[in-house]
Amino acid sequence: MTHSENGFFNEFGGKYVAEVLRRPLDELEVAFKEAMADSSFVSELETIQRDYIGRETPLLYAKTATEILGGAQIYIKLEGLANTGAHKINNAIGQCLLAKRMGKKRIIAETGAGQHGVATAAACAKLGLDCTVYMGEVDVRRQQPNVAAMEMYGAKVHPVTSGSRTLKDAVNEAMRDWAANPDTTHYVLGSALGPAPFPDIVREFQSVIGKEVKRQAQERNLDVEALIACVGGGSNSIGFFAPFIDEQKPRLIGVEAGGIGPGVGENASRMTGNASRDGILQGYKSRFLLDEDGQALPTRSISAGLDYCGIGPQLASLGKSGRIEFTSALDDEALNAVKFFAKNEGVLFAMESAHAGAEAIKLAPTLPKDKAIIVNMSGRGDKDIFITCPVFRPAEWKEFLISELERLNDSKDIHEAELMRK
């Protein structure tokens, strides 16, 4: 099914929230439906998608990769060319525009690795909205480049000190803030999950990816066998798949983080792993990695964006029905895919997106040459230098960091800048 029915995708989804959040969620649902039926809103959204995000993003024929693998033609949707470097801006801009229409001047968001925080902060800067991003204290420390980017865009980053001080706790804080300030504030949730109507809203704003791909594939007369996307919460995949869900073809393939192996705590495989269960967490029913008491299990992935214990309810439902096939890629397979597409296509995949790239490398040789497969490169890999460089060039990278530290310690300019801040 392409839309929820009263917030449900078969048994998944729903709105399992405290009473105080029901009204803001109901109001949001009404406002979203009205906005999408209003041609002036849609045209304003299309203009900003074109001029600010840089849509449409290209569909690249990966000629060399195709020849090397010797099977189906590989095409790459270059979503990483969107402003800010990934698909998350599609949702952030859409929701911020909606918030403005609802008369809200203040935006809050949760972020784990910081990618959604950066996208939301940028969207708020563009649209003149006040922005607060909740981020676990542990993540704030680990993700300083993204914290700095959010602050450059003018956002306030609020470190969360409760619980495990990571994403889950940041979501709880954001919900608490929204419950206390529903009239002034909109909560921009970052993936196609959470309580209804967020899974529907996020899918619709991300479906621009799939709509463009459908047109681009038709223009080139491609015989598309499969679409492949990585799946964290599920926003890039469901947006990419959305216009094809009700059709028999193409195959839709979601790739989860296989981490370092199949053991509990070694991956983030909610659909393919052996520790996954149906559960209700953070306002929605879906598939989660949970222990027997229903507590979230630890997850692991080389890509921060796939490292989460839950998956969007629509994906859980379409996985169960079989319309979406799920598989996973290991950390090492994703790293190899980064290298493969960089060297052969001049395209640097984000670690998340490289999970989809890894599946394309496996699938293409098994298919005939007149078929096409399309990989969504949800983001570009510039952000991942702190992960890829220590793996690809460990000694040189360490030396570089040490010399950078020395340079900073010696720099007169930086001492002066610090004094000025105080």
Ligand SMILES: *Cc1c(COP(=O)(O)O)cnc(C)c1O
């Ligand atoms: C956040 C992120 C993801 C995972 O999120 P989804 O909601 O599953 O799309 C994937 N790729 C990139 C580049 C990301 O930043």
